Structure formats: C-alpha cells, structure tokens
Amino acid sequence: MNDEDTILTMYPAPDVGYSNAIGAIKHNKERDMKRSNPATSKVSPSIKPVNERTRESTAEPEQVDKQEQVDVPDSENGYRLTFSNGAKTSFGFVIGCDPQSDFVLKGIEDIKRISRYHFAFQFDDEYRLIVKDLTSTWGTSVKYGDQDRGLRVGTHWIISGCPFVEQEGMDIVVKVVSSLKFLVKVPIRNIHSPEYREKVDRFRQGMTGTEDLFRKLQIRTSQSTERPSKPLTPHLTYPVICTKDIGKGAFGKVTYHWNAKTGEEYAVKVPTHNKYVKSEWEHEAMIMGRISHPHVVRFLGATYDPQPSLSIEYMWGGSLVSHLAGSEGFSRFETVQVLRQATDALEYLHGLKITHRDISTSNILVYYRNPDSIFIKLADFGLAKEGRLATFCGNKVYLAPEIYENSESGPDSEGYTSAVDIWSTGVVVTELLCGLPDGFLISPNLFNIGEYVREYHHETRDPLPLFLISSMLVVKAKKRASASECHQGALRLPDGDKTPRKLKQSSFKAVTDGSTFRIPVNEGPGRFRGQDGLDGASLDRYIVGVEEFGTVTHEKNRSQVRRLLDKMKNPEHRLFVGSVVNGLGGDFDIKDGTSIISDAAKAISEGETAASQPVQSSPSDPITSPSTAIWN
Structure with a gap:
C-alpha cells in the first residue's frame, strides 16, 4: 500500500449497523475489482458480512481476540480512497444509493432515507479534507470522539488539517442513517506541502466525461427517498461546535470551542457560578477590546445574556x-x-x-x-x-x-x-x-x-x-x-x-x-x-x-x-x-x-x-x- 496515495480509509463503525457497513464496503471493493479487471467475474472476498449479534464469530480464533475484530479497524475490512483513483466530478468522492455514485449504498435497511447522492468526501480551499452533505433529505452527521451534534443538511465537517481532529485517539464516525455508520481514518499530512497540494488540485478537478453525473449533482434529485413526515427542525442548519474544558478557577472557567465547518477555534470564558458582577466582566471586555498586540491574546468578542461570555484566541501550546x-x-x-x-x-x-x-x-x-x-x-x-x-x-x-x-x-x-x-x-x-x-x-x-x-x-x-x-x-x-x-x-x-x-x-x-x-x-x-x-x-x-x-x-x-x-x-x-x-x-x-x-x-x-x-x-x-x- 502506498500510504502517500491514501486519502482516507473507511471502516465499519463498531456500532449498530455494523453488518450494513461491512456489506457496503464488500460490495464496493468487489465492484472496483471488476472494473479494474473485467475478465474476472468472481473475486475472493476479503470481507465476511456477518450478523450483528454473532459478528465475533468472523474472527479466526488463532488470529485476534473476538472483541477486537469489531472494535479495532482491520485493513482487510477497510475501503481505501486514493489520489490515483481520483473522483468522477469536482464534487469529490460521492456516496449514495445511485449506481453512478463513487461508493454505492445498497441493501440497507433504511435505504429510503438515503439520498441518491447523500454525501461526499471533498477538499476545501484550505486543502483540508471534509465531509460534505449534498443537501440530502434526512441529513448527515459526523461524530468526533464522543461528541455528536446531530444531523445537518447541506453543511460540511472538517476531518483533517486541524489540530483538534488530528489529536491522538480521535475517532471520526460518519453516520448516513442510524443503521449505517463508517469509521473514517485519515493519515496526517502536511497540508502546506507543494506535492500534497498538487495531488489535491488534481483530485478536485475530477475526471473528464462525467458531465451527466455532474448535472445530476447540481440539481439534487431525491425521488427515491422517503420524505420527512414533518418539517425539518432548525438545528439541521446550526453550526457544529465541538468543545472541551480547559480550566476552572474561583471566578471563571474556560472552554475550548472548535467550529467543524470553518476550523475556527477559540476559548470561551464564563463565570464559574451565578454570583458574578456583570460590570467586572464588561470592564474586562472593554480593556481587551482596546488591545491589539502580537504578544497579547486576541479578543474576539463578548456577550452578556444569559450570562457573561468572553471569546478569546485559543493557544494550543498551553501556559x-x-x-x-x-x-x-x-x-x-x-x-x-x-x-x-x-x-x-x-x-x-x-x-x-x-x-x-x-x-x-x-x-x-x-x-x-x-x-x-x-x-x-x-x-x-x-x-x-x-x-x-x-x-x-x-x-x-x-x-x-x-x-x-x-x-x-x-x-x-x-x-x-x-x-x-x-x-x-x-x-x-x-x-x-x-x-x-x-x-x-x-x-x-x-x-x-x-x-x-x-x-x-x-x-x-x-x-x-x-x-x-x-x-x-x-x-x-x-x-x-x-x-x-x-x-x-x-x-x-x-x-x-x-x-x-x-x-x-x-x-x-x-x-x-x-x-x-x-x-x-x-x-x-x-x-x-x-x-x-x-x-x-x-x-x-x-x-x-x-x-x-x-x-x-x-x-x-x-x-x-x-x-x-x-x-x-x-x-x-x-x-x-x-x-x-x-x-x-x-x-x-x-x-x-x-x-x-x-x-x-x-x-x-x-x-x-x-x-x-x-x-x-x-x-x-x-x-x-x-x-x-x-x-x-
């Protein structure tokens, strides 16, 4: 495997819908194999679809612990997206139930909730890999570690090129529907490298001769999808903000915030308890608002309702x-x-x-x-x-x-x-x-x-x-x-x-x-x-x-x-x-x-x-x- 060629690898998430994910990966690997070698009508499957209740039986007793077969990504059970294979369109690597998708979803229990072109893996203008919902009917969600902010429609999530997502132990799970989730592993790259950027530029251009699919993606069609029984809730368009606690003192506590769409990161300081003096917080905001110096943290803004909240520049190096x-x-x-x-x-x-x-x-x-x-x-x-x-x-x-x-x-x-x-x-x-x-x-x-x-x-x-x-x-x-x-x-x-x-x-x-x-x-x-x-x-x-x-x-x-x-x-x-x-x-x-x-x-x-x-x-x-x- 040429790791420099790898964009990402998709694995079945060890959760509800494991068999659906592993079946989808098997189907697309076999399809790719047939395309690359049309003379081969039958391939030896490298993935064994299993029933969720008995999935531990897929592991060979002498190879690995039964639980690890599910919880630890196995290279044989993964689907690798590479630069050399490219993408059909400038929309990136498209995943959906339409046969023309780069990765086709079929045989899923909730197939009616999956759009023809549901989501795609793309690169943004900063050369960061993203998950982009293609205005699907029911939305997509991305879970960072234990933080899942729910379904979103038409938005995107950054999954590489930011310290937050590249920290050790961070698992990223993409949920299409409740019964279909993929664990995504992305190699850490130097996104400023000229060689890497050249590969990304070629990938973003897509392949030639795919105008029909491109037109279909421009005008979303979801005739095969089940329509929601009631209007979509407003949170489907809210920004996705991931947080973690930084520190706490006698008067205030500080939390790290990361915007999954823009990559913006900042720290938010709020009172530790309800017994605070609003004028003191307003004074601190006023002082910081006057300051602009390379060796002073930047002040980003303040709100006071329902309680004081000061947003400041976040420093990954700590104190x-x-x-x-x-x-x-x-x-x-x-x-x-x-x-x-x-x-x-x-x-x-x-x-x-x-x-x-x-x-x-x-x-x-x-x-x-x-x-x-x-x-x-x-x-x-x-x-x-x-x-x-x-x-x-x-x-x-x-x-x-x-x-x-x-x-x-x-x-x-x-x-x-x-x-x-x-x-x-x-x-x-x-x-x-x-x-x-x-x-x-x-x-x-x-x-x-x-x-x-x-x-x-x-x-x-x-x-x-x-x-x-x-x-x-x-x-x-x-x-x-x-x-x-x-x-x-x-x-x-x-x-x-x-x-x-x-x-x-x-x-x-x-x-x-x-x-x-x-x-x-x-x-x-x-x-x-x-x-x-x-x-x-x-x-x-x-x-x-x-x-x-x-x-x-x-x-x-x-x-x-x-x-x-x-x-x-x-x-x-x-x-x-x-x-x-x-x-x-x-x-x-x-x-x-x-x-x-x-x-x-x-x-x-x-x-x-x-x-x-x-x-x-x-x-x-x-x-x-x-x-x-x-x-x-």
Missing part, C-alpha cells in the same frame, strides 16, 4: 506552567525570548495606561514552541485596570512588595503603579531561568529573592540574572526600570544556548531585620505546580506556619517571625500537632496550613540554624542592603 511541569525546563535562549516578548507587550500596555496586575506563569500562554523558537502571549485581563491602583490582588507568588505594603495602609494608601507588572515578570523569568526558592512559593513576602538571583549570577556569571536584580527585582518600585527600559535591556542580552536545563533548588530564605536566616536543606526531587496557586516545591524539608507568618512587611509583624522561630526550635510545640511527617520526607498539608519536616525541625532544635550570619552587601546594593532588604 508556561504546563511546560515547566512537562519538560526538562527552559533553555537560556527560550528564557530570554520570553523576557523580550513579555516586556514588549508590557511596554505597549503601559503606554495605554493599562496595568495587567496578574502576570504569572499561568497567564503567559505559548503560541508555539520548538527547539529554535518560542512565541508567547499575555492572557487573562480580569484584574487589568487603568487609573489608580490600590486593590490587593493577583497571584501571591508574583506580587510586588508594594502591593503587600499598600494592603496595610488602609484607605489612605498611596496605591501602587504599573511597576508591579515589572516585578511579576522578573519573578516569572527567574522561575524559568533557575526555579524559585522553595519557601518563596509559600510566603514570598518573606524572601529576599534578589539575593537568591544574585547567588545564581555568582555561580554562572550569566548577565541575565544581573539584569533581573538591577532592573526588575528591585524592591523600591520607584527605582525599578520601566517596561520600555526593560525591553530595550532585554534586546541587548545575549541569546544564550538552546539546551533545556533542569531547575535549580535552593535553601529557605526569609528576611528579618536586614539579615537572612537559612534552614539547610537537601536537594529535592523537583518542583510542580498545584491548582490552588500554592505551588508545591521540595516542601518535604521545611517548617512554615502559613497562618502565623501572615503578611510580614512591617515591624509589628517581624516580631511574629521571631516568636515563630522560637516555637520552631521546640519539636513538642503545638505548632507541629496535626501535621504529617513521614520519616525524612514529610507532606505539605494545605488544609492545616502547615508544612512540617523532620530534618529542619531537628536542625533548628539543635540550634544549628537559629540564625545565620548577615548577608554581606554594600550600601549601594539595591537588593541586599539593610536599608532595602526589608520591605520598608
């Missing part, structure tokens, strides 16, 4: 989160590309006086990623705003220091600026470059992330981490570089190598009175992300009382840290009650709000790490200087 969890990591080259593209988008947004306020690895989506390139886009503008900014919001791992400070200042606070996006992007790039400090994922406002990045720079002499701590991860917002300055600086950075690197693990660092204390840890097994925003890292070595840490930014809260350290020195303290410890590897109990790890508890109880030496720094150091290391 940076999925790539961090599913690969060896990001290369230095990819990290720089993400930095350049993200700051390019922020320069544009800040120029419009729009602050995103929720930059994170979850909200940076991947349009494509290959060994030589990556293309990202910012998404989720639910917290984006123009004008004065004061609300405590966003993913706490990526929040800028001034957001924590502002939350404690009350209604008289000065608020914060779009510089918060710069800090968040710096944290994202740090995560791609070398991973985040383990405990940072639990209480980021306690950590001196700048010192962590500085240490990485000392180890690698890479200019990228130095750029981060000098321009983006600057505690004082007024000293932080603008989006434009960050973008220009990122363009000047060297590209770096293209080899993915595993993320580095580091020790716990918290800031108290300008000093850094550390709990020595062993290198953990890696990091992953949880659905609730609390990212799990190698937490099996840490003691962190989340509730007791609270929001530690001012003197009144630093005393809480000191008291907690005292408690941590005593393994008998109630802080440890109800926590889970499994030998050397403990578990993080999110509900209890406490991570208990025996190694760290033992280390502290022995006084090994009650406090470390102050970090050496110079007065001009923007990250580790005592005057700036604490968020004051």
Whole structure:
C-alpha cells in the first residue's frame, strides 16, 4: 500500500449497523475489482458480512481476540480512497444509493432515507479534507470522539488539517442513517506541502466525461427517498461546535470551542457560578477590546445574556506552567525570548495606561514552541485596570512588595503603579531561568529573592540574572526600570544556548531585620505546580506556619517571625500537632496550613540554624542592603 496515495480509509463503525457497513464496503471493493479487471467475474472476498449479534464469530480464533475484530479497524475490512483513483466530478468522492455514485449504498435497511447522492468526501480551499452533505433529505452527521451534534443538511465537517481532529485517539464516525455508520481514518499530512497540494488540485478537478453525473449533482434529485413526515427542525442548519474544558478557577472557567465547518477555534470564558458582577466582566471586555498586540491574546468578542461570555484566541501550546511541569525546563535562549516578548507587550500596555496586575506563569500562554523558537502571549485581563491602583490582588507568588505594603495602609494608601507588572515578570523569568526558592512559593513576602538571583549570577556569571536584580527585582518600585527600559535591556542580552536545563533548588530564605536566616536543606526531587496557586516545591524539608507568618512587611509583624522561630526550635510545640511527617520526607498539608519536616525541625532544635550570619552587601546594593532588604 502506498500510504502517500491514501486519502482516507473507511471502516465499519463498531456500532449498530455494523453488518450494513461491512456489506457496503464488500460490495464496493468487489465492484472496483471488476472494473479494474473485467475478465474476472468472481473475486475472493476479503470481507465476511456477518450478523450483528454473532459478528465475533468472523474472527479466526488463532488470529485476534473476538472483541477486537469489531472494535479495532482491520485493513482487510477497510475501503481505501486514493489520489490515483481520483473522483468522477469536482464534487469529490460521492456516496449514495445511485449506481453512478463513487461508493454505492445498497441493501440497507433504511435505504429510503438515503439520498441518491447523500454525501461526499471533498477538499476545501484550505486543502483540508471534509465531509460534505449534498443537501440530502434526512441529513448527515459526523461524530468526533464522543461528541455528536446531530444531523445537518447541506453543511460540511472538517476531518483533517486541524489540530483538534488530528489529536491522538480521535475517532471520526460518519453516520448516513442510524443503521449505517463508517469509521473514517485519515493519515496526517502536511497540508502546506507543494506535492500534497498538487495531488489535491488534481483530485478536485475530477475526471473528464462525467458531465451527466455532474448535472445530476447540481440539481439534487431525491425521488427515491422517503420524505420527512414533518418539517425539518432548525438545528439541521446550526453550526457544529465541538468543545472541551480547559480550566476552572474561583471566578471563571474556560472552554475550548472548535467550529467543524470553518476550523475556527477559540476559548470561551464564563463565570464559574451565578454570583458574578456583570460590570467586572464588561470592564474586562472593554480593556481587551482596546488591545491589539502580537504578544497579547486576541479578543474576539463578548456577550452578556444569559450570562457573561468572553471569546478569546485559543493557544494550543498551553501556559508556561504546563511546560515547566512537562519538560526538562527552559533553555537560556527560550528564557530570554520570553523576557523580550513579555516586556514588549508590557511596554505597549503601559503606554495605554493599562496595568495587567496578574502576570504569572499561568497567564503567559505559548503560541508555539520548538527547539529554535518560542512565541508567547499575555492572557487573562480580569484584574487589568487603568487609573489608580490600590486593590490587593493577583497571584501571591508574583506580587510586588508594594502591593503587600499598600494592603496595610488602609484607605489612605498611596496605591501602587504599573511597576508591579515589572516585578511579576522578573519573578516569572527567574522561575524559568533557575526555579524559585522553595519557601518563596509559600510566603514570598518573606524572601529576599534578589539575593537568591544574585547567588545564581555568582555561580554562572550569566548577565541575565544581573539584569533581573538591577532592573526588575528591585524592591523600591520607584527605582525599578520601566517596561520600555526593560525591553530595550532585554534586546541587548545575549541569546544564550538552546539546551533545556533542569531547575535549580535552593535553601529557605526569609528576611528579618536586614539579615537572612537559612534552614539547610537537601536537594529535592523537583518542583510542580498545584491548582490552588500554592505551588508545591521540595516542601518535604521545611517548617512554615502559613497562618502565623501572615503578611510580614512591617515591624509589628517581624516580631511574629521571631516568636515563630522560637516555637520552631521546640519539636513538642503545638505548632507541629496535626501535621504529617513521614520519616525524612514529610507532606505539605494545605488544609492545616502547615508544612512540617523532620530534618529542619531537628536542625533548628539543635540550634544549628537559629540564625545565620548577615548577608554581606554594600550600601549601594539595591537588593541586599539593610536599608532595602526589608520591605520598608
């Protein structure tokens, strides 16, 4: 079999009407054999029609399991449509009960419901293979996996050339009538290949000398079909939309939508529950409607009845989160590309006086990623705003220091600026470059992330981490570089190598009175992300009382840290009650709000790490200087 010549293969669908489908395939294979060799009056059948109730008996006992004979397509039971055989007309490969059809349906129980020219396999103008209903009387339906949207008349369904239909495990079933269904297998092709397009162009032209059939197809005739007893329902002309769930959060859920006729794909965001504020959704739509940038997801429209629904561009690459969890990591080259593209988008947004306020690895989506390139886009503008900014919001791992400070200042606070996006992007790039400090994922406002990045720079002499701590991860917002300055600086950075690197693990660092204390840890097994925003890292070595840490930014809260350290020195303290410890590897109990790890508890109880030496720094150091290391 020349696979390059194959357009598709039809098999009997393992469903009601199996014997009808297998009989139709047998009849047409025999007919084709006689046409190709008229001298042969009898051929050895390769398909054995069977009764549906006893179809398992067709399998040879020594060849295959009985159930597999029905459920798994057998090449002998398939009908192959090829480029070399072509099509009679420009209507494509026609299937119907008329003898002049390319594939003739006869002997079917519901033959009166099958039109003379019922449907055809064609190619559209984008060189995608489609199933086209030829305005049949009762309609045709195409089932994608477990999604069947019912019969349609005069429409078509794409069955190749789109990621949705070419994903692994996708079965496509064409239903002519309830008692006749075909499972269709289409080889995955490069539809942009010149050789492939040349074959498709020849196929679409059809053969010469078929003018009579062409005229009949132009004017649909269905005299032999049974007319419906009542008018056709309007859904017969509705578009076919296939969907799948993408994600769900506290306020909204996102669903993937694919139009089987046009190939258009998009994501739809709707409220998670009925308790939503309509004005907030209208505001998000208004913000996105103003934006048009290559590195921001496109806004496609919104409706608000019966509930808010925002349609946006769908990104097959997923978010940076999925790539961090599913690969060896990001290369230095990819990290720089993400930095350049993200700051390019922020320069544009800040120029419009729009602050995103929720930059994170979850909200940076991947349009494509290959060994030589990556293309990202910012998404989720639910917290984006123009004008004065004061609300405590966003993913706490990526929040800028001034957001924590502002939350404690009350209604008289000065608020914060779009510089918060710069800090968040710096944290994202740090995560791609070398991973985040383990405990940072639990209480980021306690950590001196700048010192962590500085240490990485000392180890690698890479200019990228130095750029981060000098321009983006600057505690004082007024000293932080603008989006434009960050973008220009990122363009000047060297590209770096293209080899993915595993993320580095580091020790716990918290800031108290300008000093850094550390709990020595062993290198953990890696990091992953949880659905609730609390990212799990190698937490099996840490003691962190989340509730007791609270929001530690001012003197009144630093005393809480000191008291907690005292408690941590005593393994008998109630802080440890109800926590889970499994030998050397403990578990993080999110509900209890406490991570208990025996190694760290033992280390502290022995006084090994009650406090470390102050970090050496110079007065001009923007990250580790005592005057700036604490968020004051």
